[in-house]
Amino acid sequence: MYIILVVFDVLAVVGAFQLGMIARYGTIGWQSAMDVVVVTLPIYILTALNNGAYSIDVLRRARVGIARSAAALVFAFASFLFISYYFRILLFQPRSATSVGMAASFILLITFRLILAQIFKRVIGQRITSDVVILDDVVVPVPAHYQVIDTASTNLRPNVRDPMMLDRLARRLRGVDRVIVACQPEQERPWAVLLKGAGINGEIISNEFDQVGAIGMGSFDGRSTLVVAAGPLSTQSRLVKRVFDLMFAVPALIVLLPVFVLTAALIKLDSRGPVFFRQQRVGRGNALFEVYKFRSMHTDRGDAAGSVSASRDDDRITRVGRFIRATSVDELPQLLNVLFGSMSIVGPRPHALGSLAGQQLFWEVDERYWHRHALKPGITxxxxxxGFRGATHRRDDLTRRLQADLEYIVGWSVWRDFAILVSTARVVVHKNAF
Known part of the structure; x- marks a missing residue:
């Protein structure tokens, strides 16, 4: 639907200036007045993306979309007029065609938006978003257009100490926009913990505020709900982050291909076993995925669960493995994870299920651990x-990393990703990398 809106917005502007050409020359074509379209359309699209002209609110309420898109169009035309004043572009344009095109752009844009709103409503009805209701030992009436998940029949009882349950929940919620949980009061807090790390808009039908850390109020079928979690990135931000990932990953894979080939050859010559080490890690929404790394340990002494952190004099590490771990070359295959979409260039580092801080599993140290998975994990x-890397011998080793991860999620921006990427060059070789 977003793509359809963009296409018809573009058609509105192009069509409007063609009307201007008819008014001026009596025919359609690509005369000089159409150059205005070339300048204004990119400005309009970028502004519309930034001010939410393509968002869930717009799909639900046509008037919101009209107001935001019209504001973006005003800014685009104002920018063109400003540019033309300094570069004398307008002197070479037929003013009558340009004026008609600008005025007609607003008329066609509003018309198309109203027509599309009616089409969306007839075709999709109230199912603009994918909404799920989770019933956990509670029975509530659910409107027909909501999906229902019963925890008893699907084995989805909330348990923050069970990564497999979190993985099952993540897979059931893939592609879902909003989750409403109806549960017993004693289960509200566990559900709140799970939803906060799911990277999804989550709400709990409840009368209690403080226990679950509500961040807002919502409603469901006449009942009040507490909003306990919100997806950290909008559709536009996820798109920007994905483009950023691909713009870095694809060229990096091409440039580093000789390094891949040389490293693979050295690994095969040094010890028996596969070139790549694959291990299940916790990813976005607490779903499990396979991470790729260059194998740095002897195959028969590897640690698939990741419960034993590598030490400085670890005899499991091969000769080549010691070098590629110290220089972080072993992490390079994760560019494939970025290419396939399971990781980002920048994000919280993915951990193995058996990772320990001292004698405790990571999620046993701090229940906020699951919150860090609201974004895709990152290579850096x-x-x-x-400097928070290496083995986690104490609880504090995990706590410092967790605090940094949560800080990153709350304050994400593409410029911060770029700054972190640049700063990574300083810590590729680090005293804690072994």
Missing amino acids: GLAQVR
Whole structure:
């Protein structure tokens, strides 16, 4: 639907200036007045993306979309007039065609938006978003257009100490926009913890505020709900982050291909076993995925669960493995994870299920651990550039990293990703990398 809106917005502007050409020359074509379209359309699209002209609110309420898109169009035309004043572009344009085109752009844009709103409503009805209701030992009436998940029949009882349950929940919620949970009061807090790390808009039907850390109020079928979690990135921000990832990953894979080939050859010559080490890690929304790394340990002495951190004199590490770990070359295959979409260039580092801080599993140290998975894991992150890497012998080793990860999620921006990426160059070789 977003793509359809963009296409018809573009058609509105192009069509409007064609009307201007008819008014001026009596025919359609690409005369000089159409150059205005070339200048204004990119400005309009970028402004519309930034001010939310393509968002869930717009799909639900046509008037919101009209107001935001019209504001973006005003800014685009104002920018063109400003540019033309300094570069004398307008002197070479037929003013009558340009004036008609600008005025007709607003008329066609509003018309198309109203027509599309009616089409969307007839075709999709109230199912603009994918909404799920989770019933956990509670029975509430649910409107027909909501999906229903019963925890008893799907084995989805909330348990923050069970990564497999979190993985099952993540897979059931993939592609969902909003989750409403109806549960017993004693289960509200566990559900709140799970939803906060799911990277999704989550609400709990409840009368209690403080226990679950509500961040707002919502409603469901006449009942009040507490908003306990919100997806950290909008559709536009996720798109920007994905483009940023691909713009870096694709060229990097091409440039580093000789390094990949040389490293693979050295690994095969040094010890028996596969070139790549694959291990399940916790990813976005607490779903499990396979991470790729160059194998740095002897195959028969590897640690698939990740419960034993590598030490400085670890005899499991091969000769080549010691070098590629010290220089972080072993992490390069994660560019493939970025290419396939399971990781980002920048984000919280993915951990193995068996990772320990002292004698405790990571999620046993701090229940906020699951919150860090609201974004895709990254090859590098804020914790890494601050020097928080290597083995986690104490609880504090995890707490510092967790605090940095949560800080990154709350304050994400593409410029911060770029700054972290640049800063990573300083810590590629680090005293804690072994």
